[in-house]
Amino acid sequence: MxxxxxxxxxxxxxxxxxxxxxxxxxxxxxxISGNKFRKLKYNLAKAKKQNHQTLLTFGGAFSNHILAVAAAGKEYGFRTVGIIRGEELAGKVPENPTLQRAQDFGMDFTFITREQYRNKNELKFIEGLHNKFGDFYVIPEGGTNExxxxxxxxxxxxxxxxxxxxxxxxxxxxxxxxxxxxxxxxxxxxxxxxxxxxxxxxxxxxxxxxxxxxxxxxxxxxxxxxxxxxxxxxxxxxxxxxxxxxxxxxxxxxxxxxxxxxxxxxxxxxxxxxxxxxxxxxxxxxxxxxxxxxxxxxxxxxx
Incomplete structure (x- = not known):
């Protein structure tokens, strides 16, 4: 970037x-606004270097991070997947400006319960996502890592x-x-x-x-x-x-x-x-x- x-x-x-x-x-x-621009810089570089085609991340209904990853995916040629907290949001994307814009940028959503969301960092949960989406580069909720x-x-x-x-x-x-x-x-x-x-x-x-x-x-x-x-x-x-x-x-x-x-x-x-x-x-x-x-x-x- x-x-x-x-x-x-x-x-x-x-x-x-x-x-x-x-x-x-x-x-x-x-x-890809403000700190999200900064947080994604080296993560996108690593994903590209490792030849990943897909970025997968997590967030809530109005997450700045979700929208930033969706926009970055469109701009830099990655497929993007958002694991969204709150199964009640499924089918309500047009009512949510953040999710609608992320979807317009090409992000695919999976809506899960809040109880499931608490397990998002568990190995078994991540393995289930790999079975569903194949290979991907994980960016944590909020984008924070080293x-x-x-x-x-x-x-x-x-x-x-x-x-x-x-x-x-x-x-x-x-x-x-x-x-x-x-x-x-x-x-x-x-x-x-x-x-x-x-x-x-x-x-x-x-x-x-x-x-x-x-x-x-x-x-x-x-x-x-x-x-x-x-x-x-x-x-x-x-x-x-x-x-x-x-x-x-x-x-x-x-x-x-x-x-x-x-x-x-x-x-x-x-x-x-x-x-x-x-x-x-x-x-x-x-x-x-x-x-x-x-x-x-x-x-x-x-x-």
Whole structure:
């Protein structure tokens, strides 16, 4: 995959002695977006080197990862298979913007129960998939493995060395691990999980090679996939002010958290903060569909 270096966009904030920038990883590719672009780089290279024709991966109904793998397969000549959590989704693909787009890119789906999905890493389960689909290259749920972390280690460049804080949303921990590994000792890397609990620390420790990091777990808004009117108002206002779209699952919560920490003087005077925009904007359509059904405020990041 050909990588372009993303640009840093300055954000105007009320605090006079703190500077805030966003690294626009979301602009790297329209569908293989942000950190998914990074995570797939070396995995696709390995799959091609090993002469695999098929990529197989796992995900939920609105997974950024599922769509990114489908798009990468179409662009780089792989057949793609998605093992989707939730058998009730079978036959409802046209109602789901993420799955419909992935199917348009040529991905074949197998819908399984949540109980079956918990066994997705078991050898017997994988053998059953080989019997069904033949030879394939497995990319784990969320895309995180050693090769994905290696790709994410390329997010920060030499021009980013003057930042004091690197802030990023956390899903499976691969992107944050890559940022930690390529950060400077003088930098603090902060991860903002969109889910409850502190279980991600162990996963991150299995890939991260430094200790200059922490998780800020106060901005999950009730858990994964949960949003509030306050969050949606923030996303809409942020777009009006800065013309930068944020998604409601990851980057919206991340930016809300960073701005709130600035407001409460978490960061020392004269801090330089870099926020990583990891993409995921395709998820807005699915969330808006749910919000519309509930007659709630929708996300508006279009001019």
């Amino acid at each position: 050909d990588f372009s270096e993303s640009s840093n966009q300055k954000i105007t904030i009320p605090h006079p002695n703190i500077s805030l920038y966003i690294k626009r990883e979301d602009l790297l590719h329209p569908y 090769l994905a972390v290696k790709g994410c280690e390329e997010i920060l460049t030499k021009t980013d060395e003057n930042f004091d804080y690197i802030c990023c949303a956390v899903g499976t921990g691969g992107t944050l691990s890559g940022l930690i590994n390529c950060s400077k000792p003088s930098q603090q890397v902060l991860g903002f999980p969109p889910l409850k609990g502190d279980f991600l620390r162990q996963d991150i420790c299995s890939f991260a090679t430094k200790s200059n990091w922490d998780l800020i777990a106060d901005y999950h808004f009730g858990g994964y996939g949960k949003v509030s009117e306050e969050l949606i108002l923030f996303i809409n206002e942020f777009y009006k002010m800065h013309k930068i779209p944020l998604d409601p699952i990851y980057t919206g919560k991340l930016m809300f958290g960073v701005m709130d920490l600035i407001r409460h003087n978490y960061f020392p005077e004269n801090s330089k903060i870099l926020v990583i925009h990891t993409g995921g904007l395709q998820g807005i359509a699915g969330m808006n569909k749910l919000l519309k059904e509930k007659k709630q405020l929708e996300i508006n990041v279009n001019d």
